[in-house]
Amino acid sequence: MVIRMRGALNDNKADGVTLNPGDSLAGPYRRLASYLKPYKWRFIFGIIFGALYGVVNGGMVLVINYVTNIVFGASKGAEEFEKIKKELPPEEIDKAKEAFQKVQDIIKETAERAVEFDSHILLVALLIPAIMLIRGLFGFLNAYCMLWCSLRVLSDIRVKLFRRLMGQSLDYFNQSKGGELMQTIFNQTRLAQQTLTTAVSDIVKQPVAIVSALAAIFYIDWKFALCALVLFPICIVPVIVAGRKVRKSGRKEEDEAEKMMVVMQEAISGIQVVKGHAREEHEISKFVEANSRMMTFIMRWRKAMEIVSPLVEIVASFGVGAALVYCSFFPGSGGPGKFLALNAGLVLLYPPAKAMSRISVLLQKSIAATSKIFKMMDRAPSIKDAEDAVEIKECKGQIRFENVSHSYGKEIFAVEKIDFTVEAGKNYALVGESGAGKSTLLSLILRFYDPREGTVSIDGTDIRSIRQESLRDHIGVVNQDTFLFHDSIYENIRYGKLDATKEEIIAAAKMAHAHEFIIDQEKGYETIVGDKGDKLSGGQKQRISIARAILRDAPILLLDEATSALDSRSEKVIQEALQKLSKGRTSIAIAHRLSTILNADKIVVMEGGRVSAIGSHSELLESSSTYQHLYNMQFGHEGISADYEV
Missing domain, CATH: 1.20.1560.10 (ABC transporter type 1, transmembrane domain)
Known part of the structure; x- marks a missing residue:
């Protein structure tokens, strides 16, 4: 990663007059x-x-x-x-x-x-x-x-x-x-x-x-x-x-x-x-x-x-x-x-x-x-840019967790002693039962929180020394809970890249397989989606969110159960689009169904906030009892529905 120095843009200085508790009125x-x-x-x-x-x-x-x-x-x-x-x-x-x-x-x-x-x-x-x-x-x-x-x-x-x-x-x-x-x-x-x-x-x-x-x-x-x-x-x-x-x-x-x-x-x-x-x-x-x-x-x-x-x-x-x-x-x-x-x-x-x-x-x-x-x-934010924070100029996308532990204000760690590297341009998947710490790792990459212990780095640079805006400009995100603004479909997709052209927006929508249902709307791309996108179905909202991430064209892609709201047919189509999108990028996906991440370069198995195993699908089936258990539950070998969430 090539970086250039830039002074921190901190707008949290006082206005020259601070409040004195004893001077309650003046x-x-x-x-x-x-x-x-x-x-x-x-x-x-x-x-x-x-x-x-x-x-x-x-x-x-x-x-x-x-x-x-x-x-x-x-x-x-x-x-x-x-x-x-x-x-x-x-x-x-x-x-x-x-x-x-x-x-x-x-x-x-x-x-x-x-x-x-x-x-x-x-x-x-x-x-x-x-x-x-x-x-x-x-x-x-x-x-x-x-x-x-x-x-x-x-x-x-x-x-x-x-x-x-x-x-x-x-x-x-x-x-x-x-x-x-x-x-x-x-x-x-x-x-x-x-x-x-x-x-x-x-x-x-x-x-x-x-x-x-x-x-x-x-x-x-x-x-x-x-x-x-x-x-x-x-x-x-x-x-x-x-x-x-x-x-x-x-x-x-x-x-x-x-x-x-x-x-x-x-x-x-x-x-x-x-x-x-x-x-x-x-x-x-x-x-x-x-x-x-x-x-x-x-x-x-x-x-x-x-x-x-x-x-x-x-x-x-x-x-x-x-x-x-x-x-x-x-x-x-x-x-x-x-x-x-x-x-x-x-x-x-x-x-x-x-x-x-x-x-x-x-x-x-x-x-x-x-x-x-x-x-x-x-009130000062808990996450602030350092005075000598740097700005990313070029990002390859290698992510390193080094002895990372984090808790949300409690003594019990949400993740503990996490130590592994996500290679640049590779597709990684995080699997584990609910509460294993998968979403916490994505939040740490985005620097929504700073780990209590250890460091998270991108291309060898501790993300705490990178300006937050620059860091997040190089990361695309598709969340499990899709949020759309009370605006047009066009503007919701454009949110991923504010200077995008109309052709780029339509191309992103086509790649996300959203173009078809968009043009069927009465006003097409100018259709107002309503509060939080309530005028659209869950699958339609998710496709717009994916189109937004595609348009962003970031070197790092984080998918937090990105296909969770889609039916099997739509999920297959979106998976193909995401696979094309992920080529040449570093992607980390939290899987709702194991069938969507079987072709990942590496699968990280998490259990109780720790990493229990890392490997390909075939390797983990042989070496990880936890992964074997999840796989059997997903595919019904133990009589559990294939929709079991991990």
Whole structure:
């Protein structure tokens, strides 16, 4: 085997910020915010728009104060005019022309002032909708920029999370539940995104709005402001209490949501078993129970969250009451215009205060989801490429097991002291009763697992020093349990070689004897096979899987009971195709029936996780009692059906 050096492609490094168990709230969100770096300019503009929104919020208080002072001031002038008119009796107006002229002058002057007032008040009144328009524009731009950034972060995290998931070793998937993984990748990332959207949108906008409103109120009347805000710090208490309850219930809700997803995923995946045992109602009851528990915890944290706003409003009402008391004791402190402006300031102050309280509660709610996201992202695969991993350039196909032992997390070895060589270009078969360790050897060749002891090498190179992608690119596999994607027949075959031409795909299908039944389908090669290929028969699915392996054209071929789903006639045809495919390649086949491997160059007999004998069919019939026993059981010499599985 000729190899060339290449740096390991390891995408499992941390993002520059690691989770600190003691920093339970700040850590995950600081790391989540680090994903905003590629979009920093749009994020900065969003922050600026949010700050301008907050500044305009305080400016509204000053505008309202200005407008109301003009309005109430003009009303006072009109009252003075009426007073002057009353001081001149009507009979004296007739008698005194000079007095009459004086009244006319007053009326004329006042009319001019009224016209001037009407024009001015109209312009002043437009200030309020104008500043509302400006505030609304800044609020929209802030929300748009922040939503754009958070959605990009959501996309980046999901892609990276899925990439990490695809990079995990097989043992991780054996230990994990599919529903939990889907819950983390889709639902929990969405919750984190929603939290990020709300938090980054309001984290600057609302505090600036609070500060600007406070500054305006203090500018108008600092004593009034102190009276109105004396109870403001009390608002923190319900936020803290509610936050604790939300965090606890939110974590339990996420746990129950995972369980519900597991129930749903398993029921859908195992629908044939469910219906075959008439257990639909049983699965429904499991789903209802999981859903009910989740709803219970949702209600708990929602109650705690929703109670915050009313409590803040109640505190605000006491503040307004205190301000009214202040005005009653100090009547000279300002007119109705000033009082209206100050109360408008309070109205503009409390919405951002409530929004800040909800941000705190929302952060507590989503901490569990965010922590699980990064826990999955930080989990290192048990099988990793070495730093100096090499890439296969040319593969002859010699496979060497050297004193190999392996167990699946147990003290009992699945295979033990395996020591033999598969010669390049030869056809080998593994036989033995169920549990003898045949499939484990194929998994070790593919490096799904690393052996606990010993080494597996290809062309003299330990596979642990070869990049996993390069290793598996040189191996074709046909599994016992055929898996087809919910896609067309064409795409399922093309999966073996993504850059294959249509002619190559059809040729592979013909060699696998799949072309005939494919063209009989209504849409031919474009026929959708359904979920896991359920629209096809077992034999048809197996032929497509074999066509996929043929198309791959790999120097090493692993057949894990590749013809197990075929009838005798189809099996014979496929065997002929596999024999043609195997010529010049290293192939290892696990046999379902001994009749399919009688012509193998070497047959490896396995018993109890060990190799008990190696040889040709004729040699083993003479030298191996285990093989003789299997052969007699297969061919009915001891009254056992010829379909006995080995």
